[in-house]
Amino acid sequence: MKLIVGLGNPGTQYMTTRHNIGFEAVDTLAELKGIAMQKNKFKSIIGEGTIGGEKVILMKPQTYMNLSGEALRACMDWHKLTSEDILVIYDDVSLEVGQLRIRKSGSAGGHNGIKSIISHLGGQEFLRIKVGVGEKPAGWDLANYVLGRLSEEEMKVLGPKLKDICDAIEMILIKGPDQAMNTYNLKMKR
Template identity: 45%
Template sequence: MKLIFGLGNPGKKYDKTRHNVGFEALDRLAQQWSADTPRAKFDSRVAECRIGQQKSLLVWPQTFMNRSGMAVQQAVSFYKTPLESVLVICDDFSLPLGRLRYRAKGSSGGQNGLKDIIRAVGSEEAPRLRIGVGPVPERWDAADFVLGRFNADEADDADEAIRRAAESVAVWAEHGIVDAMNQYN
């Protein structure tokens, strides 16, 4: 089974913020692949679906971004899933708006959700898909920036990036991280 985590913050207050593009990508995946109705499990909302031929679990952690590791660790332990079958989708303000970047493993790069996941699972080996939401404007606090919404000039680019991110997950699920990197980075 593939475990696909979209990171974000729960609650209406955070809908459509830069920090919640992971949630939005999962929403698209759920719709595109006719996922089951989400239910509560692993301190998350979870929904099963098939992405191509791959049985998959979509996971929206409800623990807030900085505590995402708890939900990931619970699901990975329950299903005894190897980390190469896990994908974490998150925002990245170091990437230009709309840019996608797959990585097979690595550090958190300052992304607090990834940092907590690495701490909780004890490894940097989990594949991740970063969705560019940056850059942070001069004299802006990074936290305020990622918790803000896209302005009117950015909305179409953000929506297109989320659409492409959801589309790219099928390549990752069926063909692996290298093919996803080659097609979408």
């Protein structure tokens, strides 16, 4: 069983913000694969199904970004999952809008949701898909930038990338992360 976690913040005020791209990706994946996201367990909205022959749990933690690790850890403990069984999708300000980067490990890079997950897992060794939301403009506060709404232009770029993220997840489940990294880390942003 694999646990696929999209990071974001709950509430309508955070919809279509840069920080909620993980939620958007999980919602798109659920819709494409016919997985109902309706259960409220582990401080999260979850759905269970099968993708590429693999049983999966899709998760959107409702703890707010900075406490994402609490929800993830509770689900992992209940299902007896290890860090090898999880995949986390989140926004990254160091990548151009729409650029995808799949990694098997790494630091939090200043992302508070990832900091929380690393803290609750006790390590950095977990699969992740970073989704570029662009660098913050000079003089902007980082929190205001990531909690800001996506522009129309950014949405035009990111909308089609949600399907790419779903395809990358399916490739990871069927062919492994190395194949997905070779395919998606090399793609141009558009």
